[in-house]
Amino acid sequence: MAIGDIPSTQRTSVGNPELIVHHAGPDPAPGWVGWVTTTDHKRVGVMYLVTAFAFMMLGGVEALLMRTQLAEPGNTLLTPERYNQVLTLHGTTMVFLVVMPLWAGLANYLVPLQVGARDMAFPKLNALSYWLYLAGGLVFYGSVFFSPPEAGWTAYTPLSSGPYIPGNGTDAWIFLVHLTGISSIIGAVNITVTIVNMRAPGMGWGRLPLFCWSMIAQAVMIVLTLPVIAGAVTLLLTDRHFGTCFFDPACGGSALLWQHLFWFFGHPEVYIMILPAFGVISEVLPVFARKPIFGYKAIAASSIGIAFLSMLVWAHHMFATPLPFVVLVFFMLSSMAIAIPTGVKVLNWVATLFRGSIVLGTPLYFAAGFLVLFTLGGITGVMLAIFPIDRQVTDTYFVVAHFHFVLVAGAVSAMMAALYFWFPKMTGRLLSERIGKWSFWLQFVGFLATFLIQHSLGLSGMPRRVYSYRADTGWGLDNLISTVGAFILAAGVVLTLINVLVSLRHGRRAGPDPWKGYTLEWFTTSPPPAHNFDVIPRVRSVEPMRDIRDAIRDGRAAGGSQ
Amino acid sequence: MIAALRRGTLVCLVAVVGVLVGGSSRTASAGALLPERGGSPNADRIASLYTVVLILAALVFVGVTATTVYALVRYRAARNPVAAQIRGHTRLEIAWTVAATALIVFLAVFSMTKLDAIEHPDRAAASPAAVAAAGVGERSQDSLKIRVVGRRYVWRYEYPNGAYAYHEMIAPVGVTVELDIVSVDVAHSWWIPKLGGKFDALPGYVNHTWFRLLKAGVYRGQCAELCGRNHADMLAQVRGVAPAAYARWVERQKNEIAAAGIAAKRARAARAG
Numbered sequence: 001m002a003i004g005d006i007p008s009t010q011r012t013s014v015g016n017p018e019l020i021v022h023h024a025g026p027d028p029a030p031g032w033v034g035w036v037t038t039t040d041h042k043r044v045g046v047m048y049l050v051t052a053f054a055f056m057m058l059g060g061v062e063a064l065l066m067r068t069q070l071a072e073p074g075n076t077l078l079t080p081e082r083y084n085q086v087l088t089l090h091g092t093t094m095v096f097l098v099v100m101p102l103w104a105g106l107a108n109y110l111v112p113l114q115v116g117a118r119d120m121a122f123p124k125l126n127a128l129s130y131w132l133y134l135a136g137g138l139v140f141y142g143s144v145f146f147s148p149p150e151a152g153w154t155a156y157t158p159l160s161s162g163p164y165i166p167g168n169g170t171d172a173w174i175f176l177v178h179l180t181g182i183s184s185i186i187g188a189v190n191i192t193v194t195i196v197n198m199r200a201p202g203m204g205w206g207r208l209p210l211f212c213w214s215m216i217a218q219a220v221m222i223v224l225t226l227p228v229i230a231g232a233v234t235l236l237l238t239d240r241h242f243g244t245c246f247f248d249p250a251c252g253g254s255a256l257l258w259q260h261l262f263w264f265f266g267h268p269e270v271y272i273m274i275l276p277a278f279g280v281i282s283e284v285l286p287v288f289a290r291k292p293i294f295g296y297k298a299i300a301a302s303s304i305g306i307a308f309l310s311m312l313v314w315a316h317h318m319f320a321t322p323l324p325f326v327v328l329v330f331f332m333l334s335s336m337a338i339a340i341p342t343g344v345k346v347l348n349w350v351a352t353l354f355r356g357s358i359v360l361g362t363p364l365y366f367a368a369g370f371l372v373l374f375t376l377g378g379i380t381g382v383m384l385a386i387f388p389i390d391r392q393v394t395d396t397y398f399v400v401a402h403f404h405f406v407l408v409a410g411a412v413s414a415m416m417a418a419l420y421f422w423f424p425k426m427t428g429r430l431l432s433e434r435i436g437k438w439s440f441w442l443q444f445v446g447f448l449a450t451f452l453i454q455h456s457l458g459l460s461g462m463p464r465r466v467y468s469y470r471a472d473t474g475w476g477l478d479n480l481i482s483t484v485g486a487f488i489l490a491a492g493v494v495l496t497l498i499n500v501l502v503s504l505r506h507g508r509r510a511g512p513d514p515w516k517g518y519t520l521e522w523f524t525t526s527p528p529p530a531h532n533f534d535v536i537p538r539v540r541s542v543e544p545m546r547d548i549r550d551a552i553r554d555g556r557a558a559g560g561s562q
Numbered sequence: 563m564i565a566a567l568r569r570g571t572l573v574c575l576v577a578v579v580g581v582l583v584g585g586s587s588r589t590a591s592a593g594a595l596l597p598e599r600g601g602s603p604n605a606d607r608i609a610s611l612y613t614v615v616l617i618l619a620a621l622v623f624v625g626v627t628a629t630t631v632y633a634l635v636r637y638r639a640a641r642n643p644v645a646a647q648i649r650g651h652t653r654l655e656i657a658w659t660v661a662a663t664a665l666i667v668f669l670a671v672f673s674m675t676k677l678d679a680i681e682h683p684d685r686a687a688a689s690p691a692a693v694a695a696a697g698v699g700e701r702s703q704d705s706l707k708i709r710v711v712g713r714r715y716v717w718r719y720e721y722p723n724g725a726y727a728y729h730e731m732i733a734p735v736g737v738t739v740e741l742d743i744v745s746v747d748v749a750h751s752w753w754i755p756k757l758g759g760k761f762d763a764l765p766g767y768v769n770h771t772w773f774r775l776l777k778a779g780v781y782r783g784q785c786a787e788l789c790g791r792n793h794a795d796m797l798a799q800v801r802g803v804a805p806a807a808y809a810r811w812v813e814r815q816k817n818e819i820a821a822a823g824i825a826a827k828r829a830r831a832a833r834a835g
Contacts, residue, residue: 080791152788158765159748164714164790249766255749256764289637290645295655320751320762320786322769325681332673336666343662346626348655353633357645360638368634375626379619382666386615386673388608388680391759392597395751395786460593461755463786466794 039123041112044130048105055097062090071483073471083467084150091153096180097137099411103276104187107215113521114209116200116536121193129186136179143172157247157258161239174233181226188219202539209519213300214279217307221268229265263314271310277414281367284417288364289356295348302341309338319387328387335385362436366417369444377405398458401451424514428526429507435499442492449485453478518543601756601781602773607680683738683772692736696805705738712750712763715796725815731800734808735775743769754783775802
């Protein structure tokens with residue numbers, strides 16, 4: 001049959017029969033009831049994505065508030081108290097309520113489609129993980145009406161555990177970490193089981209899409225590190241309310257213990273946020289270069305290598321604390337080592353573009369922007385690994401610039417690439433390429449203006465998390481440039497939001513396979529039916545969809561698995 | 563498309579130039595592209611190490627960016643309608659993995675050779691005359707030990723003779739100063755950029771660093787770890803003075819504190835009586 005007209009009724013049972021039995025349920029209820037009661041991985045995925053984008057707008061407004069406050073020395077837009085609250089909300093929102101759930105949402109939508117499954121392994125748990133995430137976000141933002149947390153997203157003790165901050169905002173932060181943490185752990189187990197057990201016939205590990213490889217690596221990191229932070233915030237909660245003394249030196253606790261526990265989670269967390277981005281880039285580049293990915297095995301293996309090494313580098317966040325020399329040296333070397341698998345990935349991506357026939361679509365713009373800017377963020381990461389250098393630049397705007405290069409130019413750019421790439425699959429309509437490219441250039445220029453100059457601010461001594469600075473520091477001009485850049489960046493993001501809202505109704509019809517994709521999600525209609533596939537094809541390479549197109553072109557039978 | 567790409571490159575260049583101009587408008591070029599230096603040998607050594615790393619980093623970044631932009635221009639569909647179907651190249655991949663490893667190993671070894679001079683106070687290099695004049699000791703190996711106490715939102719400095727001061731630390735030029743850094747409440751971070759890296763003041767722990775002022779002057783810094791609402795106002799500065807002037811100051815400071823203590827005791831006694 002032709003790809004375009006797969007009937008919506010389920011009539012063929014091929015592949016693993018068990019998968020089909022699971023999902024022969026009734027059609028979803030119409031309207032919003034259908035959404036809130038859904039266990040369909042695609043609907044859960046879309047709810048994740050929409051919620052995370054909404055939180056991203058909140059986090060973005062918080063960023064602009066801070067940038068406006070810092071635009072000139074001695075500004076009084078925000079009080080010191082308000083500034084600390086806004087910076088805590090911004091960091092926590094972007095990490096726990098935006099980047100992690102964006103990837104959870106995308107993985108929810110894509111992983112079953114890419115492996116040729118009809119849903120996630122545990123659809124009800126899947127819905128639960130979304131509702132836990134939303135609950136975490138609501139509990140956290142509920143604190144805005146009382147006393148928002150103000151100890152930073154890292155909640156260092158004893159500032160967060162002692163009597164130093166009035167109000168219970170830190171407790172809201174703790175519950176957010178608990179709720180979103182459970183949500184992530186459940187999600188990670190679900191993704192892992194889905195990938196391990198529900199792959200289409202013929203899809204061995206060597207034919208698994210690279211996005212799924214990165215999600216497997218990410219899931220392992222989540223399962224190993226989120227329980228640690230869950231335990232740590234529980235200790236913090238009992239220190240705050242039940243008289244325990246884990247982090248208070250006055251009664252035998254250790255303030256440094258918190259930092260070890262936090263960063264044992266916190267550093268893998270960075271890779272939890274960036275590995276799915278690597279996966280997206282590995283999917284987008286080959287499609288737009290019209291070439292297979294260069295070095296599939298190296299890219300898959302380096303994801304696993306990064307996941308492993310990421311658990312051995314946490315103390316590089318603590319180079320300014322009292323640590324023995326040998327510990328400093330160990331974490332310097334391990335942190336440098338992680339640049340090797342990351343560098344290998346970057347080289348493979350660049351090689352994928354080489355000798356391709358590159359189609360300059362909007363997803364490729366964002367992927368190329370990712371390549372350049374993420375590389376810069378990775379390189380400053382190596383500089384930060386050298387602990388004497390780290391002590392000059394840590395806790396300054398240099399490190400702020402570094403992690404925004406990794407998480408905004410890295411994770412958010414990749415998310416933009418993913419949005420422009422997979423939006424047609426999710427909605428059946430293409431986003432406007434023209435608005436998309438405008439959005440890209442605004443984001444690219446705005447990003448550079450915001451964050452490149454911040455390296456310089458940090459080197460000249462401006463610490464992070466300050467609500468203001470004096471005029472005689474000479475930081476005024478650089479801060480003003482950074483603030484202007486932030487508004488340009490925000491305009492770029494808003495343009496994409498407008499693009500989404502307009503294209504939902506007026507976008508060009510996409511058809512099942514607008515980009516001539518390589519993976520199985522392009523085999524079904526856009527948007528896919530509730531059961532995803534009528535026929536699950538037998539997979540014979542890393543690019544099953546290309547095989548199917550070739551088979552159709554050559555007049556051979558397409559699609560069937562036997 | 564090409565115009566768009568050129569525009570992108572142009573924007574990058576403008577941004578880089580912007581950073582350079584922003585830096586040159588400051589008093590020193592340090593602080594724009596390099597860490598601050600000029601106050602103490604350890605800060606200078608960090609800046610030198612940073613310079614070498616920055617040059618290597620710039621080469622890698624320019625290499626990756628130039629190759630990416632070249633590929634995007636040279637291999638766009640209009641110029642290269644047929645893509646080469648290459649899945650990898652084992653020897654090439656091994657080669658660049660080895661090359662990346664070699665670069666990292668070089669950086670690691672190079673950094674390790676510089677660690678000792680940055681981490682450990684070079685007492686022997688201090689001027690014996692300065693050490694003697696400051697009243698610290700007789701030999702150049704002798705260093706001045708100052709205890710730095712972080713407290714919301716002010717730094718306190720405790721000198722060996724019992725004198726103490728807030729906010730501004732007076733220190734002799736040419737003498738190695740060793741700091742014991744502590745906190746009495748939350749985590750703070752001691753940082754004077756021109757005098758080296760930052761060291762956290764954590765309650766329950768003692769952190770250590772050192773500096774040796776190369777010339778007189780005021781060196782400014784501020785707390786670098788979020789310590790509460792007035793974190794941004796927790797400033798610090800070190801004033802470098804001639805060793806003899808330091809010796810006079812620290813003696814006078816001790817006497818004034820003692821006198822003030824006696825006066826306060828008398829006043830209390832008078833009130834009670």
